[in-house]
Amino acid sequence: MAQPRSTTDRSRLLTRLAAPAMTAAALLGGSPAPGVAAPEGLGTVESYSRALAAVERAVHALGGPEGAAALDSVTFTLETVAQATYQSSRPEPPFLEVAVTLEVEAAPGRRWARAATATVFPDAAFRTLRLLGPAGGAEIDPETGRSTPAPLAWEDFARDFRRSPQLVIRDAWERRAHLRWLGTLEVEGARCDLVTFPYFGRLELTVAIDPEGRVLRHEFLFEDVLAGDASVVASFADYRRDEGGRWLPGSFGQVEAGGPAVEGRYTRFTVGGEPRAEAFAAAAPQGGNGGRGGAEPAAVEARAEPAGGGGEPAAGPLEVAPGVHLLRRLGGQDYNSLLVDLGTYFVAVEAPLGRGAAAEIAAAAAALDPDKPIRYVVPTHHHDDHSGGVPHLAWATGAALVTTRGNEAFFRRATAARRTLGGPAVSPPAPAEIVLVRDGEWELRGDRTLRLLELGPNGHADEMLIVWLPEAGLLFQGDLIRFPEAGELEPARPQAGRLLELLEERDLADARIVGVHGRVGTVAELRRAVAAAEPGR
């Protein structure tokens, strides 16, 4: 592709660049493939011009004769099946499949947005509806219609809008000064222009635009919990034209870190026309707790792009028993870790989320005792929201990782992958040492005893570790039961019943229960939650 250009070509290019009122199209007319730039420049003008020409082509292919104006009103419904790669029972395929329906209505010129999702797991379903309209942002409870004002910003819809080539191109057009041309690539038999720009001003997105102006793919970099530096590639296919001659995609696919992640079809698509103001108007706020209502994040894609706003700051360590420190609300989210002081070293139980939370755990240990290393890190299970901080914490502290046989390969790979995006860690300083819990139990003794118990298959993950601190009468678990900070106990899921069995088998009815999520609870509360979910037990 990068062919040396003759002097004649260079001077011709210079003449073109010097022409003041030339459009991008005229500038590119008959221009040979770019390679070496004009001697005075670095090729930025040419790169911009080529990118702009491709995006203009897409604006007209997707917006029709009205062009960008038509992209100011886009409505679609996308029905997908997503692989819950890092939320399945086991860390290898076949993974749990989750049905996700996304309904979007967007009016970018006015900054109005509406996104409704329905996420159906085999044993549970969650629905969310978020609005940004003339009256501001709101979250609506789809069951009751109650609306709660929410500080939603336009950027909070960036992930939803990536499912629409029209909305991606609308954003590229708006930020056109940042467009750059990377080259061409054959995609599905079509020679595509590759254009890159900061999508929503914060995610460097590369878009493949075919000669017809259709967006066939887009891609961005992200940190995968297992593979480290990786990319998310979305593809749009089965294009057809609407009555106005605009191209509409028929199907959508997404590959994450090289593995199939999402596949689906558009069941509704409209582009152009007046945005329906009423679609973006929330019902009058009614207060109460009509907000998220304990809905669990779909998690399937949550890892791909951090959501805006981190909520409240971490609450600081709470000494729940002598030498046992609960680190609450890591990253400002409902995630806790436990630091157990065994006298000459700490054990960190759970390193959730990612590099930020791992740094908080390391800092908390250093604040408690700068001379005491974290010698072991114990993830409760392999799910990405619980294991994302493990490589970072292991690298930062040199801690050994304690896990079970079935999760060994997962953590070996996760701690060996390069992670250069977004922080100082570049590659593993040394392979992390892995300690395996065999025969269901493992113990450390120091100033106090720390015992790891393997729960066994339970409906949530096939291999999970629970921490038992006998002197403190304290048990730490992840995702088996959640005692909410406020409000009623939720009915227990099947895995809570398995935890209760284990506590009964071991005669631990007086234990206090701490978790990755929520507050400290009791076995009596656990029993009540299990009874509510399984009457007759």
Ligand SMILES: [Zn+2]
């Ligand atoms: Zn989990």
